[in-house]
Amino acid sequence: MAKENKLFQLIRSMSKSEKGFFKKFTAIHSRKGENNYVKIFNAIDKQKVYDEAKLLKKFKSENFVKHFAVTKKYLFDTILKGLKAYHAKYLISHQITQLKSEISILIDRMLYYEASKHVAKAKKAAYQIEAFPMLLEFLELERNLFGMHTFENSTTKKSAIDQEISEVLKKIENQNFYTNLYDQFYAYLRQHSNFASKEDQKRFSKLLDQPLLQNINQALSTKAKRSFWAIQATFATLSGDTEKPFEVSQQVMQLWENKPEIIGEQPTYYWASICTHINHLYRSRRIPELKKWIGKLYDFEPTTLNLQISKFERYSLYQLSLIELTQEFNQLDAFVESYEEDKMVYEDLLHNSEQRLILYNITHLYIQAQQYSKALEYAQKLTQIKASEVQQDLQRFGFILLAIAAYSLQKSDLLKQTIMQYQEFLEGATTVHKYEQLILEVLATNPVQWANFADQIQVLRDDPYEAYGFQYFDLDKWIENIKKGQP
Numbered sequence: 001m002a003k004e005n006k007l008f009q010l011i012r013s014m015s016k017s018e019k020g021f022f023k024k025f026t027a028i029h030s031r032k033g034e035n036n037y038v039k040i041f042n043a044i045d046k047q048k049v050y051d052e053a054k055l056l057k058k059f060k061s062e063n064f065v066k067h068f069a070v071t072k073k074y075l076f077d078t079i080l081k082g083l084k085a086y087h088a089k090y091l092i093s094h095q096i097t098q099l100k101s102e103i104s105i106l107i108d109r110m111l112y113y114e115a116s117k118h119v120a121k122a123k124k125a126a127y128q129i130e131a132f133p134m135l136l137e138f139l140e141l142e143r144n145l146f147g148m149h150t151f152e153n154s155t156t157k158k159s160a161i162d163q164e165i166s167e168v169l170k171k172i173e174n175q176n177f178y179t180n181l182y183d184q185f186y187a188y189l190r191q192h193s194n195f196a197s198k199e200d201q202k203r204f205s206k207l208l209d210q211p212l213l214q215n216i217n218q219a220l221s222t223k224a225k226r227s228f229w230a231i232q233a234t235f236a237t238l239s240g241d242t243e244k245p246f247e248v249s250q251q252v253m254q255l256w257e258n259k260p261e262i263i264g265e266q267p268t269y270y271w272a273s274i275c276t277h278i279n280h281l282y283r284s285r286r287i288p289e290l291k292k293w294i295g296k297l298y299d300f301e302p303t304t305l306n307l308q309i310s311k312f313e314r315y316s317l318y319q320l321s322l323i324e325l326t327q328e329f330n331q332l333d334a335f336v337e338s339y340e341e342d343k344m345v346y347e348d349l350l351h352n353s354e355q356r357l358i359l360y361n362i363t364h365l366y367i368q369a370q371q372y373s374k375a376l377e378y379a380q381k382l383t384q385i386k387a388s389e390v391q392q393d394l395q396r397f398g399f400i401l402l403a404i405a406a407y408s409l410q411k412s413d414l415l416k417q418t419i420m421q422y423q424e425f426l427e428g429a430t431t432v433h434k435y436e437q438l439i440l441e442v443l444a445t446n447p448v449q450w451a452n453f454a455d456q457i458q459v460l461r462d463d464p465y466e467a468y469g470f471q472y473f474d475l476d477k478w479i480e481n482i483k484k485g486q487p
Contacts, residue, residue: 007072008047018083021082025086048342182234222255278318290325320365324368363382372409375401375404396429396436
């Protein structure tokens with residue numbers, strides 16, 4: 001984003017409640033006549049794309065236009081102050097930070113007893129949000145207080161503090177164990193939609209045999225418990241189980257509901273849990289619940305620009321998922337039009353991986369809807385984006401969708417070119433699935449001979465390693481439509 005648009009970026013990153021608080025904050029802290037800043041704030045907030053020329057035209061009669069650069073800087077700084085005040089009021093972590101400052105002031109003035117009471121209050125808040133590193137700081141501070149001032153039963157209390165420090169360190173170590181193990185599973189999942197070999201499956205099965213993964217009570221914090229369930233769900237997903245990940249996801253969402261105070265402190269993790277739950281609802285085809293959680297996702301108020309962008313991208317993907325599940329293809333054009341318009345706001349900030357996934361889903365849905373010209377348009381956009389290492393599947397199936405669209409539109413030259421590009425792409429791939437080779441063979445064959453592929457397709461459907469391809473594109477269903485005269 002251009003440097004001069006930093007004010008626009010800051011404003012569009014704010015949630016509804018943050019914007020409401022800022023307007024009240026400005027009204028309280030501004031002198032008479034300074035509400036011009038709210039006018040500028042509101043004008044920028046209404047823009048989908050930053051346009052300073054429009055702002056200057058709108059406020060041409062205002063005195064602040066003469067020094068607009070200075071005015072924007074002041075507004076930027078005031079928004080930051082407002083956000084700081086907002087989060088200090090609503091986030092427990094900010095309250096803890098404030099307590100820490102007050103403790104330092106009290107110690108400097110040798111008010112040790114009052115400082116110890118503040119430490120107790122800070123510790124209680126840190127336990128509430130499971131902020132263990134913060135806890136260690138306050139426990140060490142509490143222990144030092146006994147060296148500055150003589151308290152009743154100091155020796156006993158120091159011993160208790162040492163024991164408490166050991167317990168907190170144990171929780172940190174426990175949390176790190178689950179987090180690191182989950183990272184191994186997740187890194188593998190991002191590269192493979194199922195186990196690439198029996199050796200991999202044995203390796204991960206052995207990891208699951210560890211004592212700490214036998215019982216949820218072995219996890220000593222909410223974050224550790226979330227990681228415990230995430231490991232179980234990821235292994236089940238890799239094994240091709242669609243039911244257990246959903247059941248596990250329900251457990252994770254229950255953890256969040258049991259500790260709502262942590263949601264504000266860890267919005268990114270909460271957001272990720274909602275998205276994971278929706279993914280499992282989609283895979284298990286629970287449409288009513290899926291709609292409910294997509295609604296919850298829509299109501300979620302991002303606290304950062306990155307989360308705001310993720311909300312736009314994920315909500316778009318889930319809307320496409322609903323269209324696919326309900327087969328309501330009449331809603332597709334309206335969605336695409338709205339998506340293309342809304343994404344202009346974030347054009348330079350969107351994540352390539354998410355945009356590639358959205359393009360893939362739009363293309364796939366247009367093929368299902370038999371709107372092949374539009375499918376071709378989006379397949380070309382998809383294949384023009386260079387795939388990252390972890391998104392090879394989308395890139396390779398993007399070529400398949402492009403070839404399908406070209407075939408259906410009887411664009412023989414484009415079909416030949418696409419098949420050639422796809423073959424070149426596969427030459428550089430670490431693995432080539434029989435499913436992909438079969439599709440190339442089908443596309444190069446006369447349709448009247450496609451019945452000969454029925455047995456081969458069924459064999460691939462029954463093979464756990466090959467069956468994943470049907471999640472990307474259902475080959476035999478498409479062939480069946482062709483045979484019915486519905487390309």
